[in-house]
């Protein structure tokens with residue numbers, strides 16, 4: 494089925510045929526995988542983070558586990574950067590750029606000192622990379638669970654080294670972790686250092702859990718485990734908070750990543766300020782073919798809402814943000830029940846009696862809301878199993 498819209502976006506002067514790229518991750522760690530991604534319709538790929546030839550990368554297996562159980566929404570990984578060093582990534586870059594000149598290749602780099610950062614930038618530019626993403630945000634793998642760069646001074650300095658190392662105008666993206674007290678401060682430091690864009694978020698520092706039968710870690714490496722990076726749908730709210738904060742405060746384009754699995758997720762990221770999108774876990778679970786649904790879904794939404802270009806969506810909902818103290822307290826709000834949807838389970842009543850204002854009582858199988866007592870806290874809507882049965886309305 495043909496798309497009705499041109500879904501292309503321009504990001505830092507680069508033309509993406511659509512907003513969707515593969516994030517730095519195992520699906521972007523081999524040229525043949527990126528080839529398959531491009532054949533399927535992905536606009537770009539961020540290579541899995543690479544390093545200088547001398548940097549040892551010793552992986553521990555298994556690398557990834559579901560945090561709670563199969564099919565659930567959080568995944569934890571103890572992956573490291575790529576075992577493939579800069580020379581292989583440059584060889585892949587040359588190969589892919591020749592065959593897919595209309596797709597965007599982003600080199601993701603991590604280094605231990607200024608000389609290494611500079612070398613990585615030189616090599617990537619020489620190979621014809623389109624953009625460079627600086628991985629300063631990985632939550633695992635340094636042995637202590639401590640994030641390498643959460644310091645504004647270091648962020649500015651390292652970004653400056655990378656920027657100064659450039660011999661071409663290759664745009665620099667700084668990838669950020671949400672695990673900082675003040676994200677805007679770190680992003681502004683990256684901007685001062687010369688970043689052209691920021692990317693949020695990397696996976697979130699976490700722990701997969703304990704299997705209660707075996708009493709072993711859910712991500713067990715011979716019975717032991719360590720802290721991991723959480724990804725997948727569970728991190729989406731964290732990513733949306735970061736992306737929207739950055740879009741509102743920093744004045745740089747934002748690449749949105751973290752928990753995007755469907756076109757609806759993608760649309761939310763765009764509306765909250767992401768100029769381009771990256772996916773990892775959804776691709777790892779469901780394959781490169783999900784791009785077709787992402788494109789068609791987004792295309793249909795644009796048709797429905799009257800957006801001509803993807804760029805018209807970017808940041809469209811940022812003006813819905815308000816400081817907590819300025820949120821409207823003047824209107825009277827109450828829970829309203831749709832009797833046609835109500836199954837009489839009484840869960841709303843339990844929630845209201847335990848958490849809310851005691852405004853709902855059961856008359857037989859019928860919940861009855863006392864509007865004078867109800868203050869519209871919304872807890873009943875969460876307890877109700879029937880979507881749309883209880884809503885909070887201004888009265």
Ligand SMILES: Cc1cc2nc3c(=O)[nH]c(=O)nc-3n(C[C@H](O)[C@H](O)[C@H](O)COP(=O)(O)O)c2cc1C
Pocket residue numbers: 516517518519541542556557570572573574575601628668694695696722723724725726728750751752753771772773774775
């Ligand atoms: C197995 C795995 C490996 C990853 N490797 C990298 C990496 O090398 N460099 C990097 O910047 N991010 C890496 N990430 C983080 C992803 O690029 C992405 O930021 C994160 O997973 C959140 O997106 P998602 O919810 O779509 O997976 C990795 C994630 C996973 C799950």
